Amino acid sequence: MGIAGFLSGIFWIAIILVIFIISKKNKRAQLFKDKMISMWKYSLAIALVGYISAVISNYSCCISRPNYTYIWRK
Numbered sequence: 001m002g003i004a005g006f007l008s009g010i011f012w013i014a015i016i017l018v019i020f021i022i023s024k025k026n027k028r029a030q031l032f033k034d035k036m037i038s039m040w041k042y043s044l045a046i047a048l049v050g051y052i053s054a055v056i057s058n059y060s061c062c063i064s065r066p067n068y069t070y071i072w073r074k
Contacts, residue, residue: 023033 019029019033023029
């Protein structure tokens with residue numbers, strides 16, 4: 001995952017914590033927080049699809065495939 005993935009995770013956790021802290025005093029932030037919490041399953045599904053597609057694409061680029069370029073050299 002690397003340092004970029006780690007920093008990205010820290011960034012998103014910080015954003016969520018800020019929303020939770022602000023929502024205690026701000027009515028609009030509280031409405032946003034409630035909507036965000038109600039839609040967590042959809043967000044999780046989208047994130048999982050993204051991660052799975054990244055893993056599949058990273059795996060498929062490392063698979064050795066036969067070299068068919070000789071067919072086109074005729």
